[in-house]
Amino acid sequence: MKILIVEDEAGLRDSIEAYFTGADSVCETAPDFAVALTKVGMYRYDCIILDLSLPHGNGLDIVKYLKKNQHNDGILIISAKNSLDDRLTGLDLGADDYLTKPFHLSELKSRVAAIVRRKTFNGNNMLQYNEIGIDLTAKTVTVHGYPIKFTRKEYSLLLYFIANKGKVVSKNAIAEHLWGDNIDVADNFDFIYSHIKNIRKKLVEAGGNDYIQAAYGMGYKFAGA
Amino acid sequence: MKLLNKYNRVNIAVTIATMLVTGIIYYYAISHILTNRIDKDLELEEQEIFNYVSLNHALPEVYESNHQQITFMPLGNQQVERRFVDTVYKEIDENDLEAGRALISIVKVKGQNYRILVTQSKVETEYLIKIIFQITIVVIFVLLVLLTVLNRFILKSIWQPFYSVLAQLRGFSVADKVTINSTPSGIDEFNELDQAVTAMAGRVKHDYQNLKAFTENASHELMTPVSVINSKLDTLLQTDTYTDKQSKLLNDIYGTMARLTRLNKSMLLLTKIENGVIGADEQVDIRAIIEESLYQQEELIHGKNINLVTTLEDKQLKTSKLLMEVLLNNLISNAIRHNYPGGEIAITLNATQITIANTGKNIFDITEVLKRFHKSTDSEGIGLGLTICKQICDNYGFTLQYNLIDERHVFSVGF
Structure with missing residues (x-):
């Protein structure tokens, strides 16, 4: 997975790069508009993480450039502007998703993974992770080919963990992913535990591995195989 | 007189x-x-x-x-x-x-x-x-008759510009988009009054706009360092193993960052609603929003053993989906948060209004509650929820009412 991070804030850019760089991903970065435009002109990426307010230019122009040249790179806009207009303009222009700052890196990774999955969609919209199979269209889960009944939240959480496999995901990030950011997350911490307990139980009972581990009381980790 | x-x-x-x-x-x-x-x-x-x-x-x-x-x-x-x-x-x-x-x-x-x-x-x-x-x-x-007649008709028309300035002043609100229009008259005193009032209204509005722009910009600017801290925290989490003490500290920082983020987002949202920047021209299925919100918060409802009774009719409304979600999420999560274990929540939706009635711990004064940053002592919230609800209702033509009926807190939103 090849990713371009266009972000002028060095601290954020470095964190994203560090979080995304791994066994299956290569990251490149662009600190301003000119570098970003040069890079998208020369290379193709599976996904471009694009900040809108850049020095010397507007991120939306990069989206326009990509669409004009019929480049099919996935585009995820990250912006501090939560204005609906920006969001709609971005999506209208052909961006795949929009994430408002601040966000958790795990949320960003799960969104990028979803975009890349959609881009490389080839007939069967199936995600296979070892013995776990996920039908992204029907939103069903199988273990060793046998279907398991997952609730909506459990299904969403499983996808989230697989996208962030090998990473510790904080309880805050999980709560915000499941309940949205306009609900007070602290109220929901206890319920994260029960959702995760259910997922583990269902996977193990169906003969799968127990992938999810608690991490120092701060979060959970989906252990990479 | x-x-x-x-x-x-x-x-x-x-x-x-x-x-x-x-x-x-x-x-x-x-x-x-x-x-x-x-x-x-x-x-x-x-x-x-x-x-x-x-x-x-x-x-x-x-x-x-x-x-x-x-x-x-x-x-x-x-x-x-x-x-x-x-x-x-x-x-x-x-x-x-x-x-x-x-x-x-x-x-x-x-x-x-x-x-x-x-x-x-x-x-x-x-x-x-x-x-x-x-x-x-x-x-x-x-002479008496003449003076009375003068009073009634001629003088009244002379005073007209004064009354029209007064009416405009009375209807004046800094948050409104409506400005005070100049009402020129043939009378010097009234012209002076009119000019003074128009100038004052313009100045007040301008100052208020500046203040709002400042709030919005400040909230925006805060988002960048907050996102950096957030991402650094996420990165820190990956680096090593932690002792119990360290993870407790990290948890606290996470929690505080989440609060800061929500506070900031709420302030931004409030400014945006006040500015009327959020368009309200989608067909919104109110019932679906309520059902989704209840689904989102089902763990909390079950966790508190709350008995939920819903009577929902279909209702479509041309408004902003985002704001309807915020409004109903806030009201419903309040009904859960301020409830006691084993309490009750009754939600009714019909063509004219939605009512959310819940049993609750505290009796409160609604005007106090609607103030910004008001919250009950045991609340985990940031104290902007109901203010946002009120602002949404004010700006999009709904009525938000609160009553205490049979020891139940009843919030109703009339369309």
């Missing part, structure tokens, strides 16, 4: 007093002039008598005409002082006594003194005075 009435009252009182005083002065002046004229007539008559006597050495015939009587009375050696007197006058063929004026004088005929009494009726004079008095009364009355 209206300035106009006060002014008129004084005006009318002064006018009537002046009219009365002038009437009295007029009465005496006229009466004096007329008496003078009668006295002249009487003197003329006396002179005629003297002329007659000096010519004929005899008293003239006593005659009576034209409201005038002359009588002679022999006096012998007695003298009488010549003087004018007010007396009564009796017409010969009538019995009525009229007011009269008489001249008493003395004439000497053939060594004999005679008293002359010339009397003249003052009936015409009195009649004149009566007419003058009546005219005065009529003029006073006409």
Whole structure:
């Protein structure tokens, strides 16, 4: 997975790069508009993480450039502007998703993974992770080919963990992913535990591995195989 | 009391007093002039008598005409002082006594003194005075009527610009988009007032806009460092193993960052709603939003063992989906958060309104609760939830009401 991070804030850019760089991903970065435009002109990426307010230019122009040249790179806009207009303009222009700052890196990774999955969609919209199979269209889960009944939240959480496999995901990030950011997350911490307990139980009972581990009381980790 | 009435009252009182005083002065002046004229007539008559006597050495015939009587009375050696007197006058063929004026004088005929009494009726004079008095009364009355009419119609139209400025001031709100329009008039004072008010309103609005822009910019600018801290925390989490103490600290930082983020987002949202930047032109399925919100929060409802009763009819509304979600999420999560274990929540949706009734721990004062950053002591929230709800309702034409019915907190939103 090849990713371009266009972000002028060095601290954020470095964190994203560090979080995304791994066994299956290569990251490149662009600190301003000119570098970003040069890079998208020369290379193709599976996904471009694009900040809108850049020095010397507007991120939306990069989206326009990509669409004009019929480049099919996935585009995820990250912006501090939560204005609906920006969001709609971005999506209208052909961006795949929009994430408002601040966000958790795990949320960003799960969104990028979803975009890349959609881009490389080839007939069967199936995600296979070892013995776990996920039908992204029907939103069903199988273990060793046998279907398991997952609730909506459990299904969403499983996808989230697989996208962030090998990473510790904080309880805050999980709560915000499941309940949205306009609900007070602290109220929901206890319920994260029960959702995760259910997922583990269902996977193990169906003969799968127990992938999810608690991490120092701060979060959970989906252990990479 | 209206300035106009006060002014008129004084005006009318002064006018009537002046009219009365002038009437009295007029009465005496006229009466004096007329008496003078009668006295002249009487003197003329006396002179005629003297002329007659000096010519004929005899008293003239006593005659009576034209409201005038002359009588002679022999006096012998007695003298009488010549003087004018007010007396009564009796017409010969009538019995009525009229007011009269008489001249008493003395004439000497053939060594004999005679008293002359010339009397003249003052009936015409009195009649004149009566007419003058009546005219005065009529003029006073006409003036009163005129002033009242002036008050009602003409003056009211003169004051119109003042009232229109006042009405605009009354309807003025800094948060509104409506500005105060200039109402020019032909009156300098009102023009000055109008200009002052228009300028003041413009200045207030401008300052308020600046303040809002500052809040929005500040919240925006805060988002960048917050996202950096957030991402650094996420990265820190991956680096090593942690002791219990360290993870407790990290958890606290995470929690605080989440709060800071939500506070900031709420402030931004509030500013955006106030500015009316969020368009409201989608067809929104209210029932679906409620059901989704309840699904989102089902763990909390079950966790508190809350008995949930819903009666939801289908309702479509042309508004902003985002804001409807915020509004209903806030109201529903409040109903859960401020409930006690084993309590109740009843949600009803029909064509005209949605009501959310919940059992709750505290009795509260709704006006206090609607203030910014108000929260109950045991609340985990940031104290902007209901303020946002109120603002959404105000800006998008819904009514937000709160009642305490049968010890249940009932919030209703009327469409």
